[in-house]
Amino acid sequence: VLTYPPPEIAARYRFVPHPFRRLPPDEMLRRAREFAALMASRRSSRVFSPAPVPEELIDLAIAAAATAPSGAHQQPWKFVVVGDNETKHRIRLAAEAEERISYDGGRMPLEWRRELERLGTTSDKPYLEVAPWLVVVFQERYGLQADGTKKKHYYVSESVGIACGIFVAALHHMGLTTLPHTPSPMGFLARILKRPRNEAATVLFPVGYPAEASLVPDLERKSLDEVRVRF
Numbered sequence: 769v770l771t772y773p774p775p776e777i778a779a780r781y782r783f784v785p786h787p788f789r790r791l792p793p794d795e796m797l798r799r800a801r802e803f804a805a806l807m808a809s810r811r812s813s814r815v816f817s818p819a820p821v822p823e824e825l826i827d828l829a830i831a832a833a834a835t836a837p838s839g840a841h842q843q844p845w846k847f848v849v850v851g852d853n854e855t856k857h858r859i860r861l862a863a864e865a866e867e868r869i870s871y872d873g874g875r876m877p878l879e880w881r882r883e884l885e886r887l888g889t890t891s892d893k894p895y896l897e898v899a900p901w902l903v904v905v906f907q908e909r910y911g912l913q914a915d916g917t918k919k920k921h922y923y924v925s926e927s928v929g930i931a932c933g934i935f936v937a938a939l940h941h942m943g944l945t946t947l948p949h950t951p952s953p954m955g956f957l958a959r960i961l962k963r964p965r966n967e968a969a970t971v972l973f974p975v976g977y978p979a980e981a982s983l984v985p986d987l988e989r990k991s992l993d994e995v996r997v998r999f
């Protein structure tokens with residue numbers, strides 16, 4: 769018997785049949801293996817090709833990301849797509865100015881810099897201009913209603929984090945690559961991209977193809993036994 773939704777709620781709001789489609793067990797296992805293998809082949813890229821990417825692919829990745837579950841279904845995200853060279857150039861200069869203070873000016877503590885050493889990252893961020901697209905994900909820390917009043921948002925970082933995860937997966941699935949880049953502090957992004965005061969930049973994703981013959985760090989992922997605890 770159905771205990772959801774409560775009848776008094778069903779009387780006031782519309783509910784529709786769950787669109788879930790049950791799959792045969794062998795098909796479930798096949799898909800599960802295929803998706804896990806696909807995701808295992810994903811790597812972040814720090815050297816991009818300037819080869820163009822159709823904007824429709826970026827839109828489709830954002831459409832997938834925006835299906836993420838969110839606190840109270842508030843969908844507290846905005847994806848700002850930047851493809852013009854002038855804006856990319858301004859973003860690169862501003863990001864590198866912050867990163868120089870972090871890396872070279874000692875804002876990043878030694879312990880942190882040591883942790884990053886094997887990734888070979890520096891304050892130089894050419895990919896911010898070379899990648900054909902930059903997608904900056906903003907979180908709506910609160911809602912701004914038409915009359916200018918604020919509306920509280922719930923679980924904003926969790927919601928936007930899930931959306932970013934789906935974005936990364938969608939790009940990989942369609943044959944593109946990215947890097948979750950988090951220049952810090954990143955207030956310059958809201959200024960350059962003219963975002964309203966309720967929005968804060970969360971992650972900047974350069975999107976495109978890896979440069980030919982580019983290298984990535986020889987990292988290992990934790991095994992299932994290291995990340996999964998059976999209770």
Ligand code: IYR
Pocket residue numbers: 867884887889890891949950951952
């Ligand atoms: N935001 C800097 C530093 C950086 C921090 C972490 I944690 C990384 O995993 C990688 C880099 C940068 O983008 O270089």
